[in-house]
Amino acid sequence: MNSFQSVFRSDLFQGQTIVVTGGGSGIGRCTAHELASLGADLALVGRKIEKLETVKAEIAQTCGVKVSIHSCDIREEEKVTATVAEILAEHGKIDHLINNAGGQFPSPLSSINAKGWETVVRNNLTGGFLMAREVFNQYMVKNLGKTDMSITNIIADMWNGMPGMGHSGAARAGMLNFSETASLEWAPVRVNAVAPGFIASSGMDTYPEPMKQTIMQLDKTIPLQRLGLEAEVSGVLAFLCSPAASFISGSCIRVDGAAPNARRIWPVGTGKQNPVFNSFHLGGVPEVIQRRDAERAGKK
Ligand SMILES: CCCCCCCCC/C=C/C(=O)SCCNC(=O)CCNC(=O)[C@H](O)C(C)(C)COP(=O)(O)OP(=O)(O)OC[C@H]1O[C@@H](n2cnc3c(N)ncnc32)[C@H](O)[C@@H]1OP(=O)(O)O
Numbered sequence: 431m432n433s434f435q436s437v438f439r440s441d442l443f444q445g446q447t448i449v450v451t452g453g454g455s456g457i458g459r460c461t462a463h464e465l466a467s468l469g470a471d472l473a474l475v476g477r478k479i480e481k482l483e484t485v486k487a488e489i490a491q492t493c494g495v496k497v498s499i500h501s502c503d504i505r506e507e508e509k510v511t512a513t514v515a516e517i518l519a520e521h522g523k524i525d526h527l528i529n530n531a532g533g534q535f536p537s538p539l540s541s542i543n544a545k546g547w548e549t550v551v552r553n554n555l556t557g558g559f560l561m562a563r564e565v566f567n568q569y570m571v572k573n574l575g576k577t578d579m580s581i582t583n584i585i586a587d588m589w590n591g592m593p594g595m596g597h598s599g600a601a602r603a604g605m606l607n608f609s610e611t612a613s614l615e616w617a618p619v620r621v622n623a624v625a626p627g628f629i630a631s632s633g634m635d636t637y638p639e640p641m642k643q644t645i646m647q648l649d650k651t652i653p654l655q656r657l658g659l660e661a662e663v664s665g666v667l668a669f670l671c672s673p674a675a676s677f678i679s680g681s682c683i684r685v686d687g688a689a690p691n692a693r694r695i696w697p698v699g700t701g702k703q704n705p706v707f708n709s710f711h712l713g714g715v716p717e718v719i720q721r722r723d724a725e726r727a728g729k730k
């Protein structure tokens with residue numbers, strides 16, 4: 431990568447420090463490149479330090495901003511507290527937090543045990559809360575009104591439920607409500623959520639190949655007829671940190687090509703009886719999508 435071609439002004443975040451969790455891959459990596467190209471100093475947080483080192487080296491080749499990297503599991507309260515203190519010791523300030531780290535394993539609800547449920551809820555709800563609380567308590571609350579500060583929480587486009595993602599969907603719904611309450615309690619810090627739909631990110635590589643192939647074929651069910659790009663999420667994240675969003679707080683911006691507007695109807699049923707699970711595990715196209723495509727073809 432020679433440089434990131436952002437649509438924003440190249441000095442937009444000059445002199446600002448932005449924390450990006452999950453900055454070592456996918457949407458977080460892309461966001462780190464975009465923000466660095468706009469002059470931001472960065473603190474990248476993730477569990478695997480090698481991934482963060484790679485992104486830091488990539489950015490060093492393209493621009494001269496300061497990048498610090500921090501190995502931290504956002505689910506560990508003491509570690510989060512220490513990491514935010516470490517970031518402040520290195521940068522002296524945190525203008526914006528992008529709570530992007532997260533993920534889950536796909537499973538029917540009936541097969542998730544308490545440990546698995548808690549693992550995913552801690553990853554997608556508790557961890558983001560801990561990061562936000564520490565950034566707010568250790569820095570933002572002491573600097574209210576001096577400068578525009580924001581927290582953006584990545585959730586997911588799982589409105590009305592999503593088979594195989596029940597634990598994650600519950601956590602993301604919680605994160606949305608947390609964002610709404612924090613926008614009240616922590617104003618004038620702006621707190622928003624961003625809900626990506628199906629994004630062809632490197633995160634998809636963590637899924638088994640047949641499931642990945644099935645997800646790639648979902649483009650036909652999305653009104654814009656394609657999956658989203660990492661840069662289409664990072665652009666919105668940059669916008670929310672910018673003065674152009676200075677009156678936006680307590681909101682959720684969907685980045686999903688209008689997928690929920692297509693009123694996708696999931697097949698009901700538990701476990702392997704549900705065609706969604708069959709298709710995701712075996713690599714076929716869900717029946718419901720075949721039916722819709724056939725109906726559409728019939729109308730043409
Ligand atoms: C269908 C529709 C799809 C549709 C799919 C479409 C999705 C689109 C929207 C979302 C897209 C994305 O998020 S893309 C980003 C995707 N990236 C990721 O998900 C990567 C991040 N995921 C992870 O890091 C991990 O998988 C994570 C879930 C956090 C667990 O990591 P940990 O190392 O902390 O935990 P582990 O030690 O592995 O596991 C802890 C416990 O969790 C449970 N557990 C963990 N993995 C498990 C598994 N594969 N199957 C069952 N249970 C599991 C067990 O109880 C484990 O305990 P034991 O039994 O004792 O071991």
Ligand SMILES: NC(=O)C1=CN([C@@H]2O[C@H](COP(=O)(O)OP(=O)(O)OC[C@H]3O[C@@H](n4cnc5c(N)ncnc54)[C@H](OP(=O)(O)O)[C@@H]3O)[C@@H](O)[C@H]2O)C=CC1
Nearest residue numbers: 452455456457476477478503504531532586628629631633
């Ligand atoms: N791609 C998509 O279609 C969608 C993605 N999302 C969400 O967007 C975010 C980014 O996903 P994406 O880029 O696609 O996938 P990735 O898997 O590439 O990104 C997730 C990042 O989060 C980090 N991470 C995960 N768990 C922890 C943890 N406990 N502590 C610290 N860091 C952690 C991972 O790094 P490491 O392993 O080093 O910790 C990784 O860099 C995630 O929250 C994802 O769920 C939401 C909707 C759709």
